[in-house]
Amino acid sequence: MNKEIQVSISQKDDVSILNIQGDVTAISGETIEEAYQKVNTNGAKKILLYFDKDGYINSGGIAILIGIASESRKNEQKIRITGLSAHFQKIFNMVGLTKYTEIFPTEELALKDF
């Protein structure tokens, strides 16, 4: 029923980009966590989460992202976000995720001065 998730990892200079296509839920979260752990193991200090504008994100998915925000603090990593629809930007603000991550309207702006 959920749109299957696909997470691909790419690198631009010193920024690790996790391209997240599909729904972000408690069920799909494991795939995002695995991708995060992969870049973490490789020593990433700057991580960009690139979301699917048409994807569905629920509270289970938000919990997964909170887990990543929590780990990134311990690992002294910076996390930026792009690709979110206006609605999910509002939701991320509401729950307070924007205290731990920064949201940018485009990939270009997210990568600038990272």
Added chain:
Amino acid sequence: MTSDNNIELHIPSIMGFEKIAMECSASVAKKMGFTQDRIEDLKTAVAEACLNAIEHGNKMDTNTKVGITLTVEESKLQVSVKDQGKGIDQILTPSIENKVGGKENPRGWGIFLIKSLMNEVSFEPSPEGGNIIKMIIYLEK
């Protein structure tokens, strides 16, 4: 359809089926003339109410169903989500600081989001057993 202004649907207690209720509510809201912003708010609230019913109310028991009733009125849409469970013990206000700091489970945002996005929210026991969450969203003109 059960009456002129009521639409009912039942979904199995399986994660992912909340999207059926979400899309149905969105279609009704669109037909009523809600703005896209408010439709997105409604979609999230309905999805979260269904997820709570599936996970916490019905404990993901596939023999149970979640009932959704949409009641259309001139200036508002009411969505009731009914489970077959025993109710929620306590509704805590989530804290992002505690969750990121590892002092609280990172989950538990559903009710917070529903209350933040809908105009009115109430919880009540169902006469047939189980619980009902009623959410109202007003049509702004």
